[in-house]
Amino acid sequence: MVLNENDRELIEACQRGEQEAFALLFAANKDRVYSIALRYAGERSAAMDIAQEAFLKLLSHIRQFRSDANFDTWLYRVVVNSCLDHQRRRRRLAPLLDGIVDAMCAVKNSVLHDLLREERQVAVHKVVQKLPPEQRIVIILRYMEDLSYEHIAEILGCSVGTVSSRLNRAHKVLERRLSHLRHVGGVGDV
Amino acid sequence: MSKGDMDRTWLRPFLRQGLERVSAPDDLWHRVVLKSSDGSRHAPKQLVWMLAAASALTVSVVAIASNHFPPHAAVAGLSAQMEFSSNRISDVRDWVRKQTGVDLPLNSESSTPIQSVAAKICGSGAIEIRYRIGTVNALLVVSRPNLPLAEHVSAIDRNDRSAKVVAWRTGEHAYTLTSEAPEGVSAACAICHAQSTI
Numbered sequence: 371m372v373l374n375e376n377d378r379e380l381i382e383a384c385q386r387g388e389q390e391a392f393a394l395l396f397a398a399n400k401d402r403v404y405s406i407a408l409r410y411a412g413e414r415s416a417a418m419d420i421a422q423e424a425f426l427k428l429l430s431h432i433r434q435f436r437s438d439a440n441f442d443t444w445l446y447r448v449v450v451n452s453c454l455d456h457q458r459r460r461r462r463l464a465p466l467l468d469g470i471v472d473a474m475c476a477v478k479n480s481v482l483h484d485l486l487r488e489e490r491q492v493a494v495h496k497v498v499q500k501l502p503p504e505q506r507i508v509i510i511l512r513y514m515e516d517l518s519y520e521h522i523a524e525i526l527g528c529s530v531g532t533v534s535s536r537l538n539r540a541h542k543v544l545e546r547r548l549s550h551l552r553h554v555g556g557v558g559d560v
Numbered sequence: 561m562s563k564g565d566m567d568r569t570w571l572r573p574f575l576r577q578g579l580e581r582v583s584a585p586d587d588l589w590h591r592v593v594l595k596s597s598d599g600s601r602h603a604p605k606q607l608v609w610m611l612a613a614a615s616a617l618t619v620s621v622v623a624i625a626s627n628h629f630p631p632h633a634a635v636a637g638l639s640a641q642m643e644f645s646s647n648r649i650s651d652v653r654d655w656v657r658k659q660t661g662v663d664l665p666l667n668s669e670s671s672t673p674i675q676s677v678a679a680k681i682c683g684s685g686a687i688e689i690r691y692r693i694g695t696v697n698a699l700l701v702v703s704r705p706n707l708p709l710a711e712h713v714s715a716i717d718r719n720d721r722s723a724k725v726v727a728w729r730t731g732e733h734a735y736t737l738t739s740e741a742p743e744g745v746s747a748a749c750a751i752c753h754a755q756s757t758i
Contacts, residue, residue, distance in 0.1 A: 396589060404584035418588060425592045487577070494578025513575040545571055552570055 377441060384432045392429060400425075402515070403449050409510045410453040412499045416460070424452040446515070446525045450507055457503055490551055497547045505540040508533055590728060594746060642690060645678035649691075649751070652677045656687055662733070664689075664702060665752050673750055691751060698748035701736040 380398075383391035400421070407420035427448050435444060498509055511517045511525065519537075523530045644655045650668040657663045659681050666689075667674070677691040686703035726737045739748040 393589075396592070400584040400588060401581055404588060405581040408582060409579050414585075418585065418591065421584065421588055422591045422595055425588075426595060490574055491578045494574055498575075498579065509575065510579060513572070514579040514581060541571065544575065548571065548574060551574065 378437050381432065381435060381437060381441060384429075385435070392432075395428075396425060399445060403445070405514060406446075406449050406510055407453060409495075409498065409514060410503075410506060411456065412495070416456060420449070420452045420456045423456070424449045427452065440524075443521065443524055446511065446517075450511075450525060453507065454503065493548060493551055494544075497544055500547075501540055501543060505536050505543075508536045509540050509544075512537060586730065594726075594749070642678035642688075643680040645676070647676060649674055649677050652679045652689065655679060656681075656689075660685075660687060662687065662702070667750060667752050673747075689751070693747050693750055696739055696747055698751070699738045700748075700751055701738075702733050703736075704733065 380391055380395055384395055403424050404417060404421045407424070408414065408417035411417050411420060428445065431448075435441070498506060501509065507526070508522055511522045512519075517525075519530045519533045522533045526533070644652065646652055646655075648668075649666045649672060653664055653666045653668060656679055664687070673693050675692045677689065679687065679689045682688055686701055689700040689702075691698055691700075728735055737748055737751075
């Protein structure tokens with residue numbers, strides 16, 4: 371995504387160290403950053419650590435960002451690297467059960483009485499959490515952020531073919547593990 | 561579209577629904593600011609002051625200089641001026657709630673490192689809580705958001721060179737936390753937060 375004039379001015383204001391600029395940048399991107407972290411890590415406390423780390427990195431390197439570059443790509447890269455760093459530090463392979471509950475309670479419009487929707491969301495979350503990290507991150511970028519294969523490849527620093535391959539493998543796992551929900555209720559009522 | 565793609569069309573809405581964006585918790589900003597003010601390796605000094613000055617949302621950081629901060633002034637020395645004091649935070653919380661109807665989210669866990677808590681209700685309606693944590697004296701002022709920050713600062717000895725002030729707004733109230741030493745801000749947060757969450 372090319373920066374519009376307002377985004378460019380905001381980033382330049384952050385680079386100049388203007389007082390309120392970063393607060394505005396934070397407000398504009400906090401949900402995106404936190405959501406990626408939460409879907410990757412599977413629990414609130416880890417997601418908070420990742421999001422905090424990502425924003426601190428963003429701030430400390432904002433002066434190196436070139437205004438002709440793609441800010442979204444840069445932001446995604448920072449968040450993805452924070453997720454992977456966190457994974458390496460904690461070597462966690464599966465989220466805590468209460469982390470899944472926390473994550474699901476945080477989903478917008480998740481009403482307890484809508485059992486079908488909740489069942490689907492919990493199932494998706496559990497299965498995504500079990501994917502290997504490299505497959506998990508491409509699934510999140512593709513389906514939460516609706517990014518193209520090319521954009522994902524640019525963020526991850528790999529080829530489009532690699533992205534396609536990872537998505538393909540992830541899709542097979544997800545299909546197998548979620549197929550029991552395929553004919554339960556209507557997905558169209560999303 | 562390949563057969564595989566057609567077969568997967570049912571999967572996409574499931575994944576989109578299951579991976580929706582969520583709202584970031586309100587305290588994420590607070591954590592970012594606190595971490596940067598603690599000298600995070602990611603936060604150069606000028607960044608600390610930039611974040612410290614950012615007040616667009618709810619947070620501002622101010623340093624107050626002074627030659628001398630009266631030892632124990634936050635609690636013992638001024639306890640005669642406070643209206644209620646106790647060694648238990650839960651007592652102070654109950655007293656404040658009875659006096660003002662405001663239920664402050666003070667940390668009443670038995671493992672808290674907070675010692676000697678005192679409270680009073682100022683003429684403006686602001687709630688003043690003074691306490692000691694380890695060797696650090698601290699002051700928490702809770703007020704209505706339309707009171708300017710200077711109203712909070714006036715509760716603190718302006719000659720104190722070593723104090724540090726953090727102010728933020730949550731819900732219906734504005735909070736101002738002052739600690740005796742620059743490194744004391746995080747420790748002073750224990751008045752509301754369990755140590756593991758700071």
